[in-house]
Amino acid sequence: MGSHRGRLVLATTILGSSIALLDGTVVNVALPTIGKDLDADLAGLQWVVNGYALTLSALILLGGSLGDRYGRARIYAIGVGGFGLSSIACALSPTIGALVGARIVQGVFAALLVPGSLAILQASLRPKDRMAAIGAWTGLLGVATASGPLVGGWLVAIDWTWAFWINVPLCIAVVALTLTVVPESRNPAAVKGFDVAGVILAVVALAGLTYALTVAPDNPGPVALGAGVAAVLAAVGFVLVERRSPHAMVPPSLFRDRVFTTINLVTLLVYAGLSASMLFLVLFLQTVAGWSALAAGAATLPVSAMMLALASRFGTLATKHGPSRYMVGGTLVAAAGFTLLALAPRDPSFVVNILPGTLLMGLGLSMLVAPLTGTVLAAAPDELAGIASGVNNAVSRTAGLLAVAALPPLVGLSGSDYAQPDSMAPAYRLAMLVCAALLVGGAALTALGLRPRQPECAPAPQAQAHPQPPAR
Known part of the structure; x- marks a missing residue:
């Protein structure tokens, strides 16, 4: 990781994954504007999010296995390039139906690039450097994800289509870096069938x-x-x-490992809560509080700052002391942040009502994400790194997909309710409390499923316990 090429490989995987993650959060902020410009109801806006998440979730396992078979760097580059082209189609969409279709295609290419980033790190770096690299990866990726609302607010102020145009030059840069600095790796034992x-x-x-x-x-x-x-x-x-x-996409042997199964269940709960909470927060601040898209996006910056400062550090600590304590503590701290945000009044003060909750959210995610990711990946053999990454990414994306689809009707939103302050305010509070409850469930599952000082985060010398996790 300390070599020049190692740092470039890390930067390439972070930038490529950031494009996919940033796109999701940027689009969330743009939804109200997209709804007005394209005359879309809540179901149409849900499909702008879910069309992308659907193909990404369903095909991410295939993307991981394709990388293992045909070369992780090659599939990663194809995914990034296709993501850039489909972003152009999104930006040029004249109707909500066309935009949903382009987002579905965008999700297909995202399914090729997302699992490749972690698999490349797992296959390219020395075992003792992997957890620190994953910590840096998750920290900077967390910054990209949490910065999405801010970037989205700024772009929406220009034109919502720039939420997609911004991907194009970034994709060109990542493809160039991948082809020049990323070492190729594959699983020589991978079966050839589909x-x-x-x-x-x-x-x-x-x-x-x-x-x-x-x-x-x-x-x-x-x-x-x-x-x-x-x-x-x-x-x-x-x-x-x-x-x-x-030639299964998901070898059943992976789920015979208790750690791998437990962490993926925790991922399902955590990412359901995280995905839904970020969506409801930016909608609440715009619809109920009357903030601009830029102001609503800027309100999430403390999450980015905390993850940038602390995620890598907590990844290193998890290597030394085991991941369980940090995962349990992180989920509970983030749940406390969601609860504080749920209590925000209809005319909130950023310093009093929003900042404390977002700081707790950022601290909790900093404690949680690197240990979770490192543990789930290390729970699989190196030759199955792409599949393991794909499974965990699929779980996290599926969690977000189902949360965005199920939570609005669960809290009483339908049709154009998202644009009505009187409907949105109580729905927001209930949704944030549901998200907090999901994270508390993740903490309980972690405490029951992981023993505190097991060596899941350390490279396993034999086929017993191996460490690692997801994407975002």
Whole structure:
């Protein structure tokens, strides 16, 4: 990690992943403006978010396995390049339907680049440098994610299409760096077949569930019910296919490791809460408090600052002392931040009502993300680094996808309610408390599933306990 090339590899993986993560948070801030310009209701805006998250979640496992087979750097470069091209299509979209379609394509290419970044670090750096590198990766990626609302607010003030145009030069730079400085790596033992049935079933399961959750509140009936039933059947079929397939996208052996299974369940809870909370916060500040998009985005900067300053440090501490204490503490601190934000009045003061909550959120995420990511990746053999990264990324993205689809109707939002202060204010408070409860559940699961001083975060010398986690 201390070499010139090592630092360039780290920078390349951070920049590429940042593009995908920044795009999601930037788009969240732009949603109210997109809704006005393209005459979209809440369901249309949900699909701007969920169309991208759907293909990313469903295909990210395939992206990880493709990198293991055909070269992680090669697949990473293809994903970044395609992401840039599909961003152009998003920026040029004349209708909400066209924008959703372009976002679906964008998610396909994101599924190639997201798992590749962590797999490249795992395969390229010395074992003793990996946790520190992951700490730097998560810290700077957290900055990109949390800076998204600020960047988005600034871009929306110009034109919402710039939320997509900004990706293009960044993608060109990442492709150039990948082709020149990233060492190629692959799993020589990877099977050559494709798990076509697994891919189709994963897409059907996630698409059906997302569609059912999105349309059922306004149009309950046989169509929504049918989509939900199809999703359940496809999910069961996916599990059966993966258990029997000779070239499964998700080798069942990964989930025989207790640490790997536990951390992925924790990831599901944590990222559901995180994704939904960031969406509801920026909507509340714009719709209820009347802040501009730029001001609402700037309110999340303390999260970025805390993660930039502390994430790498907590990654190093987790290597020395074990990840459990930091993961439990981090989820509880972040949950306390969500609770404080839920108590904000309709005309909040940034210093009194918003800053304390965002500082706690940033501190909690700084404590949590690097140990979580390092532990889940290290729980898999190095030759399965791409698949392990893909699984954890799929879990985190699926969590965000389902939270964004399910939470608005759960807290009473539908149609154009997102633009009505009287509807948005109580829905926001309830949503933030639900997010806090999800993180408390993650803390409890971590405490039960991980023993405090197990060596999950240290490189495992044999096929027993190995450390690592997700993307964002």
